[in-house]
């Protein structure tokens with residue numbers, strides 16, 4: 001979830017923010033000395049070309065995205081990523097569905113004030129149609145975390161498995177509230193029986209303590225990157241052409257987050273990061289991957305990080 005709390009200057013968020021600011025103490029980002037080593041590429045990787053589906057774009061205060069003063073703005077996206085793999089069509093997150101208006105109408109007024117403009121976000125099924133994909137063709141969604149702006153489209157995918165951390169799954173399925181900590185548990189109502197919990201029973205990789213080979217061919221490797229939520233997860237995606245991306249969800253909102261590295265703005269982090277210290281620890285590991293040039297880090301909300309991740313288009317059809 002991204003937030004425009006500071007930019008909005010609306011009374012309740014500002015009041016809540018002032019209280020949070022007064023009480024917030026920001027963690028430091030640990031530094032490490034040894035660069036992580038990427039594992040060797042498996043021999044039979046498929047050629048993969050992830051692309052982005054953009055539900056909505058809006059201008060945000062960059063000082064929310066990365067701690068600092070007067071950084072200007074960045075164009076923030078609500079996004080879903082699409083990967084065509086020989087085993088099926090995979091999505092990373094399922095950002096916005098057809099009932100975003102319903103999501104907002106039933107939310108508390110401060111949430112509507114904050115995120116009301118998301119009512120005009122394009123639903124996932126519309127974006128999939130533009131990319132030439134039927135919703136029933138989606139094989140699985142790889143969830144980075146459970147915040148409402150990453151799960152709104154789940155209900156539009158009738159056959160997709162939902163691959164996610166056990167920590168996030170176990171927590172969200174117990175929740176009864178309409179809106180809790182930026183999550184909307186009702187988004188999981190139709191997919192409860194299609195959830196596959198990641199075990200992270202694979203070896204350490206790239207400085208991270210554990211991993212899981214999602215498809216068994218080395219092309220998509222899940223790693224635990226907790227902090228933003230209890231079970232936030234990132235995914236290495238590796239193609240036979242040598243590309244290696246790391247989709248990090250909201251571990252950082254903007255490129256400055258993992259480049260410098262810098263936590264989100266003090267107020268933003270206090271509001272949206274479930275565990276600030278854990279988020280900072282994760283950021284340190286992500287920064288090392290970035291600094292060692294072991295992968296292209298891709299955030300959900302900052303298109304400046306989408307290097308070699310173009311907008312999705314329908315595959316060209318051959319006219320005979």
Ligand SMILES: [Zn+2]
Pocket residue numbers: 001002147149150250300301
């Ligand atoms: Zn988000």
